Amino acid sequence: xSGTRSTPSRSPGCPECxxxxxxxxxxxxxxxxxxVIEADRIDHGPEWRSFADDDASPxxxxxxxxxxxxxxxxxxxxxxxxxxxGRKKRRLARMRTHHKRSKIxxxxxxxxxxxxxxxxxxxxxxxxPESVRDQACALFDSAQDANLLRGRSLEGFSAAAVYAAARAxxxxxxxxxxxxxxxxxxxxxxxxxxxxNRELGLPVGPTDPAEYLPRFASDLDCSSAVERRARxxxxxxxxxxxxxxRDPSGVAAACLYTAGRQVDASGxxxxxxxxxxxxxxxxxxxSTYVDIRGYRSRD
Amino acid sequence: MNRQDLRxxxxxxxSDDRLAEHHFRSFNNFLGRGMQDVVDEKERIETDIGDKEGxxxxxxxLGDVRMVTPRVRExxxxxxxxxxxxxxxxxxxxxxxxxxxxxxxRGGEDEPExxxxxxxxxxxxxxxxxxxxxxxxxxxxxxxxxxxGEDPVDPGGYFIVNGSERVLMTSEDLAPNKILAEYDxxxxxxxxxxxxxxxxxxxxxxxxxxxxxxxxxxxxFPSVSGSIDFVTLVRALGLESDEEIVHxxxxxxxxxxxxLENLExxxxxxxxxxxxxxxxxxxxxxxxxxxLKRANYVIDRYLLPHLHEEGVEDEDVRINKAYYxxxxxxACFELALDRRESDDKDHYANKRLKVSGDLMKDLFRTxxxxxxxxxxxxxxxxxxxxxxxTVNTVVRSDVLTERLEHPIATGNWVGGRSGVSQxxxxxxxxxxxxxxxxxxxxxxxxxxxxxxxxxxxTQWGRICPSETPEGPxxxxxxxxxxxxxxxxxxxxxxxxxxxxxSMGVEGIPGIEGVDRQTADx
Numbered sequence: 001x002s003g004t005r006s007t008p009s010r011s012p013g014c015p016e017c018x019x020x021x022x023x024x025x026x027x028x029x030x031x032x033x034x035x036v037i038e039a040d041r042i043d044h045g046p047e048w049r050s051f052a053d054d055d056a057s058p059x060x061x062x063x064x065x066x067x068x069x070x071x072x073x074x075x076x077x078x079x080x081x082x083x084x085x086g087r088k089k090r091r092l093a094r095m096r097t098h099h100k101r102s103k104i105x106x107x108x109x110x111x112x113x114x115x116x117x118x119x120x121x122x123x124x125x126x127x128x129p130e131s132v133r134d135q136a137c138a139l140f141d142s143a144q145d146a147n148l149l150r151g152r153s154l155e156g157f158s159a160a161a162v163y164a165a166a167r168a169x170x171x172x173x174x175x176x177x178x179x180x181x182x183x184x185x186x187x188x189x190x191x192x193x194x195x196x197n198r199e200l201g202l203p204v205g206p207t208d209p210a211e212y213l214p215r216f217a218s219d220l221d222c223s224s225a226v227e228r229r230a231r232x233x234x235x236x237x238x239x240x241x242x243x244x245x246r247d248p249s250g251v252a253a254a255c256l257y258t259a260g261r262q263v264d265a266s267g268x269x270x271x272x273x274x275x276x277x278x279x280x281x282x283x284x285x286x287s288t289y290v291d292i293r294g295y296r297s298r299d
Numbered sequence: 300m301n302r303q304d305l306r307x308x309x310x311x312x313x314s315d316d317r318l319a320e321h322h323f324r325s326f327n328n329f330l331g332r333g334m335q336d337v338v339d340e341k342e343r344i345e346t347d348i349g350d351k352e353g354x355x356x357x358x359x360x361l362g363d364v365r366m367v368t369p370r371v372r373e374x375x376x377x378x379x380x381x382x383x384x385x386x387x388x389x390x391x392x393x394x395x396x397x398x399x400x401x402x403x404x405r406g407g408e409d410e411p412e413x414x415x416x417x418x419x420x421x422x423x424x425x426x427x428x429x430x431x432x433x434x435x436x437x438x439x440x441x442x443x444x445x446x447x448g449e450d451p452v453d454p455g456g457y458f459i460v461n462g463s464e465r466v467l468m469t470s471e472d473l474a475p476n477k478i479l480a481e482y483d484x485x486x487x488x489x490x491x492x493x494x495x496x497x498x499x500x501x502x503x504x505x506x507x508x509x510x511x512x513x514x515x516x517x518x519x520f521p522s523v524s525g526s527i528d529f530v531t532l533v534r535a536l537g538l539e540s541d542e543e544i545v546h547x548x549x550x551x552x553x554x555x556x557x558x559l560e561n562l563e564x565x566x567x568x569x570x571x572x573x574x575x576x577x578x579x580x581x582x583x584x585x586x587x588x589x590x591l592k593r594a595n596y597v598i599d600r601y602l603l604p605h606l607h608e609e610g611v612e613d614e615d616v617r618i619n620k621a622y623y624x625x626x627x628x629x630a631c632f633e634l635a636l637d638r639r640e641s642d643d644k645d646h647y648a649n650k651r652l653k654v655s656g657d658l659m660k661d662l663f664r665t666x667x668x669x670x671x672x673x674x675x676x677x678x679x680x681x682x683x684x685x686x687x688x689t690v691n692t693v694v695r696s697d698v699l700t701e702r703l704e705h706p707i708a709t710g711n712w713v714g715g716r717s718g719v720s721q722x723x724x725x726x727x728x729x730x731x732x733x734x735x736x737x738x739x740x741x742x743x744x745x746x747x748x749x750x751x752x753x754x755x756x757t758q759w760g761r762i763c764p765s766e767t768p769e770g771p772x773x774x775x776x777x778x779x780x781x782x783x784x785x786x787x788x789x790x791x792x793x794x795x796x797x798x799x800x801s802m803g804v805e806g807i808p809g810i811e812g813v814d815r816q817t818a819d820x
Contacts (some may be wrong), residue, residue, distance in 0.1 A: 114680070117695075124697040126694070127372040155686070171374045183681065183692045215376035 067134035068120055070112040075103055108144065111154055118158035118183060125181040126173055128166055136165035139196070148195045156188030163193060164202050172207045174249045176279040196283050209243055212236045212252035212278065219277045220269050222256060229259035233292055242291045246284065253278035254288030261293075319430065321469070321785040325656030326428045328557045328787065330366065333408040333660045337667055338399065340500050344671045348682050355406045357415075357688065359674060362400030365419070368435045369395045369427050381711040382436065383429050383459055384448035390462030392704055395426040395433055401690045403678070407422060416689045422670060423699025425663075426707055428655065429464075430455020456655075456735045457723050460708045467655040467707070468535030468739040470716075471777075473501070474651045476605045480630040481641040488512040491634040494628035499604040501664050506603055508627035509636055514560055516628050521600040523581055529628060535573035535598060536621035547625040554632045559734070609793065611808045619808060645750055647757035652785065653739060658719060661747045665713045666702035671699045716741070734767070736779040744771040751775065785789065 014021055019032025028038040056268055066073040078096045104110050123133040139161040143149060149157060159182035166173050179186050210231055217227040233255040237243045243251045253274040255290055260268035271289070275282040300307075306375055338361050349356025371381040371391060386393040402417035427433050434455070435443060441451040457466040473479070475498035483492045493508040507518045516529030530544065545558045553760065567573045578590030581597050599613035603620045607613065633639045642649065677693040686692075706712050712719040718739075724730040742748050752774025754764055766778040789795050796807050 121692075121695045124695060124700075125691075127374075127376055127378075129374045155672070155684075171376070173376065181691070183686055211375065214373065216375035218379065 016208060022176060032131050044067065068116055068130075070109055070116055071103065078204075079149070110147065112140070112144065115154045115158045115161075118155060119162055122159065122162045122181055123266060124177065126162070126166070128162070128171060128173070129169075132165045132169050132171065134161070136161040136170060136219050138202075139165055139202075142193075142200055146199050148192075148199055152192050153184060153188045155182060155184035156192035157196075158182065159184040159189040160192035160196055163189070164196060164204060167203065167204045167207060170208070170211055172211045172248075172290075174212070174279060175207065206244075207248040208234070208238065209248040209251040210238075212249050216249075216256055216274075216277045218254055222260060222269070223263070226256065226259045226263045229263050230255040233258055233295055236295050237292050242288065246285060246288060247278075247280055249278040250280035252277075252286035253280060253290050254285045254292065257285055258289050258293055308372050318732050319454040321779075322456035322467075322655050322735060323431055324785070324787065325654035326659065327432045327656070329432055329656035329659050329663075330431065332790070333656060334364050334366070334397075334663060337660060337664045341667055341671060344674050346675050346678050347590055347594060351410065355410055355665060357403060357405045357678060357682065358457075359653075359678070359690075360402045360404055362402070362414050363420075364400075364417075366425060366433055367395050367397045367398075369393050372606065380445045382449070383413065383434075386459045387462055387464070392424070392426055392461055393429065393459035394426045394700070394704070395420050397423050397425045397699070401694070403688050403693075405688075414519075416687075418690045420690050420694050421696050422694055423666070423696045423703065425703055426458045426460055426779070428456060428458055429453075438637075452728070454732060454735055458707055458720075460704055464725075465706075465707050465710075465720040466723050466734055467658050467720050468718070469655075470653045470658075470719070471738050471740045472651050472653055476650050477649065478627055478630050479633045479642040479644065479649065480639065481644075483509075483635070485509075485511070487596075491631045493604070493630040493634075496629065497603045497605040499607060501661060502604055504601055504604055506627075508624065508631055514557060514635075515564055516561055516631065518624060518627075520602050522597050523577075525580075527577065527580060528565065529624065530561055531567055531573050531576050532602075533621045533624055534565075534567055534570055535577050536617045536624070537595070538618065538621040539568075540571055540610055544625070548630045551632075551638075553636055554629065557632050557635070558628075608808050615808045619806060622806070642669055642717050643755075645753070645755045647755065647761060654785070660705055661713055662703060666699045670694070670699045733778060738762075738779065740775040740777075742775055744775055748775070792800055792804040 013019060014030035014033060014035055014036065016035050017033045019030045019163060021028055021037060022031050023029075026039065026041050027036055029036055029148055035157065063073055069075075076099075078092060078099050081092075084092060094245075104113060107169065119136045119140065120133060122128075123130075123136070134151055136158075142167075143157055143161070159178050163173065163175060163178045166178075175189070179189055182189065184192075197204070213230055213234060214225060218220075222230075231251075234243075234252065237251055237255065257274040258272075271282045271285045275285045278285075320574065341361055344359040345363060346357050346359075348354060369381045369386075370378050371385070372378045381391070381393060383393055385391075388773070398419050399422045400419045401419070403415040404412050405415050407410040429436075430453075436449060439447075444451045457464045459465070462716040473496060477495065481492055481494070483490050491510045492510060495506045497504045497506055504521045506516065507526070509517050509519070509526065509562075511517060517526035518529050518532050519526035533544055538547060541559075541562050544562065545555055548554060548558050567576050574591060574594050577598070577654045578587075578594035582590045582593040585593070598617065598620075603623055606616050606619050606623060608616060630639075634641060672695050673695055677695065678688060681688055681693060707720045710718045710720040721734070724734040740751060742751050754774075758764065758777075761783050762778055763778045764781050767774055768776055800807050
């Protein structure tokens with residue numbers, strides 16, 4: 001179906017009575033006389049494309065551009081053929097080697113290749129969306145441009161970039177979660193993050209404990225009722241300033257623990273379990289629990 | 300049986316959900332054994348670490364592979380079970396995480412081998428066939444299916460990749476590991492050729508045995524350009540004396556005559572000479588030692604690979620390769636003497652069907668190789684940068700996922716075949732059923748191929764005689780008959796061979812210790 005469909009506001013009105021036309025789900029209906037002007041806007045068929053000349057035509061070729069490659073995914077590769085033999089085959093092998101080497105021009109670029117690979121791996125490992133991946137790569141570029149890398153490790157910057165990008169995109173992972181997946185040590189990651197935060201002014205405020213809830217809830221096998229209650233508690237905790245000065249992941253764990261007790265006391269998770277998924281001490285969970293257990297649900 | 304009984308039986312037969320059964324059986328088989336087989340074939344990932352002085356070599360040992368049921372990981376990190384309808388609506392892939400046991404082992408040179416790190420790690424995601432054993436709705440009742448938004452009469456048997464339903468086309472290939480004798484023309488003369496597509500573990504090699512116009516036998520196989528003398532090759536394989544060669548080919552006096560002509564023309568007499576001669580062919584212009592090494596390697600690697608056996612030295616199967624070549628020679632001569640007809644390539648006994656599980660196995664094999672290359676690279680990189688080598692940080696799980704999803708999404712399979720996966724035809728219910736039971740011949744539709752398009756007598760009961768498209772694909776795209784049952788490969792090939800050996804079959808390598816109950820004792 002064509003994409004040049006006029007919007008209801010600019011449409012000329014009902015063809016029969018000139019009344020106001022409204023769009024109702026998949027139908028366009030006249031509001032006055034009830035005439036259905038158009039129904040069923042779903043395109044059921046596959047996108048029609050011809051692949052007949054795909055082999056010959058260079059028009060459609062390669063993957064889309066991506067931020068997550070040092071060359072934006074635009075580089076070419078010399079392919080292989082089984083038909084070539086002898087001298088020509090060896091010549092092509094030589095050309096391939098040179099071609100591969102020429103892809104990386106400088107030490108800077110080499111570092112970028114390595115770090116981008118690590119960032120892509122981390123994103124896949126942590127199950128973060130592609131936008132975060134591109135953001136993390138851009139962040140790494142900024143760090144490189146600001147000469148922050150000297151004396152710090154590439155692995156640290158990769159991990160820190162992923163951590164910061166995830167946090168900025170409101171899909172925060174805890175430091176420990178990133179570190180466990182990363183090649184970097186805790187020290188390297190923290191050094192890199194501190195440097196970036198200081199020099200680049202990262203747009204990261206305190207993490208909302210609610211961001212951690214879905215993940216912790218699925219790790220702890222909580223029911224959706226518990227998760228919903230925990231979300232309410234988390235909002236109250238933030239509103240009333242209880243979350244301030246506490247580790248947000250600890251607050252999230254405490255909310256889940258509290259919600260578990262309130263919704264279904266028998267099957268609730270223990271403080272220890274909640275603390276383990278959030279990687280905080282049970283003491284943190286307990287102290288937050290003491291503060292929020294008075295909250296009653298509104299219904 | 301009277302008519303009433305027949306009706307009852309057939310009703311019972313057709314009431315069962317068996318329309319996509321061949322897909323389920325094949326894919327479940329792949330999940331149950333195929334995946335582990337592929338991993339066991341690979342066994343380990345070698346690295347270049349340790350090539351330098353004073354460095355201990357490192358390799359990765361691959362262990363058990365395990366798969367769970369499909370689940371989706373949200374951006375917030377939570378993980379939930381995924382049902383097909385959700386995958387369709389959200390344009391995501393109905394796939395399940397695959398885990399593999401991997402251990403990094405260092406040492407073996409000066410120090411003893413030590414396991415540096417050993418864990419079960421997620422290696423990627425495998426698209427899951429709707430309705431298979433690993434599908435989340437396996438064993439659901441109709442009511443439960445309706446609850447999760449699924450149509451209870453939907454046959455399943457397809458995959459969901461990026462929200463679109465994809466069915467893997469069954470493909471009809473020439474049977475591998477079988478001698479097919481046929482006529483061919485070369486420089487205007489008619490010659491006789493015996494062909495074998497030798498296949499083992501995804502490696503496919505065509506071995507040709509030709510009887511040229513002078514009546515001499517020539518063999519060609521991959522990695523040898525042109526062809527090589529039959530007698531030279533069997534001598535290189537250890538079948539040395541004239542008498543033995545002739546006897547192994549045939550006792551027929553006329554064939555013996557032909558064979559003697561061949562032996563007279565032979566350039567080499569002993570095994571050593573033959574291997575030298577072969578070395579000159581496979582590595583001309585190289586040093587003598589390298590030629591010999593290369594010749595031995597080529598024989599054990601590229602010639603008739605299907606005769607190899609698990610856990611049997613390559614050298615021990617050489618004589619079997621020689622015997623096999625003799626069978627091919629016999630087929631050529633018999634064809635030349637009009638003792639037999641040329642084999643019918645369209646005969647259904649000479650065909651094998653590749654169903655979704657076989658196709659997925661091919662895919663998984665190349666994907667795993669790609670993953671292995673990546674792990675090797677990551678390990679070398681980590682080692683160079685003096686990092687601790689841990690399994691979790693060297694496996695990039697998107698490598699495998701990407702390699703498995705992309706071919707299903709586009710239809711561009713490994714080995715350059717395209718159109719292997721197709722969008723399920725949802726025009727109507729019958730369309731779906733027909734699509735799931737369709738099979739495709741790999742022959743090009745732009746060429747006539749009259750015989751291949753014809754209805755063959757052996758298709759009786761197997762292939763529907765009337766359902767085929769009109770136009771260029773006529774006769775190349777076929778559909779299963781209603782009551783067709785697809786038989787499968789034996790599960791335990793070793794067991795079968797042991798059984799055969801106990802019944803008196805001799806010369807199966809690796810199975811010598813079996814007590815033979817022969818008829819005369």
